[in-house]
Amino acid sequence: MTNLVLFGPPGSGKGTQAAFLIEKYNLIHISTGDLFRYEMSNDTPLGQEAKAYMAKGELVPDSVTIGMLRNKVEKHPDAQGFIFDGFPRTIPQAEALDALLTSMGTEVAGLISLDVGEEEIVQRILLRGQTSGRADDNDEATVRKRIAIYKSETAPVFDYYQSKGKGHSINGLGTIEEIAERLSATVESLS
Ligand code: AMP
Numbered sequence: 001m002t003n004l005v006l007f008g009p010p011g012s013g014k015g016t017q018a019a020f021l022i023e024k025y026n027l028i029h030i031s032t033g034d035l036f037r038y039e040m041s042n043d044t045p046l047g048q049e050a051k052a053y054m055a056k057g058e059l060v061p062d063s064v065t066i067g068m069l070r071n072k073v074e075k076h077p078d079a080q081g082f083i084f085d086g087f088p089r090t091i092p093q094a095e096a097l098d099a100l101l102t103s104m105g106t107e108v109a110g111l112i113s114l115d116v117g118e119e120e121i122v123q124r125i126l127l128r129g130q131t132s133g134r135a136d137d138n139d140e141a142t143v144r145k146r147i148a149i150y151k152s153e154t155a156p157v158f159d160y161y162q163s164k165g166k167g168h169s170i171n172g173l174g175t176i177e178e179i180a181e182r183l184s185a186t187v188e189s190l191s
Helices: 014-025 032-041 045-056 062-074 091-103 118-132 140-162 176-189
Strands: 004-007 028-031 082-085 110-115 167-171
Touching: 004 014, 004 140, 014 028, 014 082, 014 176, 028 032, 028 062, 032 045, 032 062, 032 082, 045 062, 045 140, 062 091, 091 140, 110 140, 110 176, 118 140, 140 167, 167 176
Parallel strands: 004 082, 004 110, 028 082, 110 167
Antiparallel strands: none
16 A cells, blocks of 8 residues: 655645655545545535534644545555545644554555745635636635744644655646656655
C-alpha cells in the first residue's frame, strides 16, 4: 500500500496534482475540504457544523475531522493506497492518521509539500474565487487568515514527518506538467 500526504498551503495546487497522482498510481483520493463541502451542500449535521468554521477560514475541530476521515478510509478496505489532500492539518490529526494506518498494517510512505510563496498563493486563491463559488476563496482577509493558520497549526506537521525521514518538498511553481514530473520523481524515490 502506498499512502501519500499531499501537503502545502491553501492554493498551492494540491487538488490539481492529486487528480494526476490518483490516475498514475491508482490511489484513493481523500480531500477533507471536498468532504466538508459535500456535507455542506447536502446540509447534513456534519456540514452544518463545519460551515461556520470554513466560512471564517478556521479549522474544523480535530474530533470532527478525524472521525470523518476515519469513516472515509474504512469505506475502502481494498484500496491500493490513499492520497490525503488537506489532511493532516494539525499534529493531533497526524498522530490519528498514523494510528489508523498502523491499525491497518500500513503507514504514510511520504509527505510531499508543494512550496509556493505567500503572495502567489493569495493571488491564485482570489482568482480561483471568481469561479469556484467558494465563499472562503473570495475575501482577502479570510484567505490571509487561512494562510496564518497554515503557518501556525499546519506547518509543524511537515516537521513531524520530516523527523521520521518522511518529509519531502518540491517547487510548486511551474506548469501543471512540470510539477507533476517533480511529484512523480519524489513518489518513485520513496522506499
Ligand atoms: P481546503 O479545501 O483543503 O482548502 O479546506 C477548506 C476548509 O475546510 C478549511 O479552511 C477548513 O475550514 C476545512 N478543513 C479542510 N480540511 C481540514 C482539516 N484537515 N482540518 C480542519 N479543517 C479542515
